[in-house]
Amino acid sequence: MPSGNGAAGAHTGTTRLSCRVHGGPESAILDTMEAQAGLSESLVPIDEAARLLGTTVSALRYYDERDLVRPASRDRGRRRYGRAELRELALLRAVQGTGLGLDDVAALLGPALLDPARRDAIADRVVELDRLGARAAATRAVLVHVRDCPVANPLRDCPSVTGALDALLDGNPAPNLAGPHPGPAADADGRHEVAVLVRPGVLPMELGLVHQLLGGARSAAGDPLYRVRTCALAPGPVSTDGDFGIVVGHGPEILATAGTVVVLGSHAPNDEGPEVLDGGLGAALASIGPDTRIVSICTAAFALAAAGLLDGRRATTHWLSADRFRSRFPQVEVDPGVLYVDEGRILTAAGEAAGIDLCLHLIRRDFGAAVANDVARRTVVPPYREGGQAQYVARPVAPVGSGTGTAGLRAWMLERLDRPLSLDELAARLHVSVRTLTRRFREETGLSPLEWLLRQRVERARELLELGDQSIERIAVRCGFGTATALRRHFTAQLGVAPAAYRRTFCGS
Incomplete structure (x- = not known):
């Protein structure tokens, strides 16, 4: 070469x-x-x-x-x-x-x-890579099945796993292990049972997206793969956070036979308070079987945490509620910067729209990427966003006012994000030492001057990327990063997603 x-x-x-x-x-x-x-x-x-x-x-x-x-x-x-x-x-x-x-x-x-002989050697390597790839895919399928298997020791007691391992041992392709485990989680038609638990003040978008996405998953033959049913703490009318209500036909009894329970958030006053389990919610969550998969969307994580289901686990919730969550449940490792967290049996989504990502993740985990992508195409949403991708949290600039603080300097800096700005220059504009400048910045913004400046540059880059009419190289220059490489490094570090992927999310390809 x-x-x-x-x-x-x-x-x-x-x-x-x-x-x-x-x-x-x-x-x-x-x-x-x-x-x-x-x-x-x-x-x-x-x-x-x-x-x-x-x-x-x-x-x-x-x-x-x-x-x-x-x-x-x-x-x-x-x-x-x-x-x-x-x-x-x-x-x-x-x-x-x-x-x-x-x-x-x-x-x-x-x-x-x-040389023809060289091309033949490359062809042989391609064949070997195909073999290794097939074996790696089979191994992955077995590991995913072991992770989700409700059997205490799937390596010995799950027929699907032992059969796949026997096939690998004999050098044969492993059988297809895609799909939820059979058993009480499936109805008579083999559909995976999903129960969606709603409470007063439910957000209609959350209820609708679960039914639309999971209910829309189809096999290659066009058969539904999930049976999605809604339940409440008592059958009958349930208020929403809008100016209309819904009527729910099932009570909490269907939770005991479901393979997956999805708990939705609520805008009721007690949704994040110490009394969140009152009114029967605690008993309803306690009725869920030990092998049932449990999913929360948005602030429903408060209910799971209050019931002890998140103890010692990593979880997420809406970023606006993250501090309250962390304060109330120190035994839970809360990560407010991601879209969703998959802890195996327990999964949590950050907010309403993140519930879309988590539902697609469930479909992908249960039935594979092809089914999930088909659902995404029909509902016109991105087929895949990493769970670790940052929530698109608005970080407004602190109010600019008058006085002896840094507000006026920050306004001046915002007008010059494309320029290199040093600590000495910033301190000179306030007629203070660098040490005093840094102390005042931390008191008013919680950040050092250069940390604040970097965050504002990333915010400006976000705005320009969402408009979609400039190259990434041009945006890098306009935001003071100089090069696309520098923009990519800092943007990904703050948001967990590359600039090009972020642009596709807002502007398509």
């Missing part, structure tokens, strides 16, 4: 690997890697190339010495790489990651790449 002459960097064009010639899946993979790295047409020095590829400078030097990938140029002895070389290095690293040693990689991708 040598790409240059090692001196002036003129490309021979004879041995370079070019996935775009045939437009195969490898091309899409490398395009994705380029987009994630934020590569441009300019050359990058060897240390930056190593950082983008997640490797070391010494490794890139070794690849050069082995005549695997040469740099595009050498500027005073310093190696520099262009987009083409980085593509080749990305492929080399990816092939290494499949378990091959460097000698084997060199045998596959070194000089004389167009």
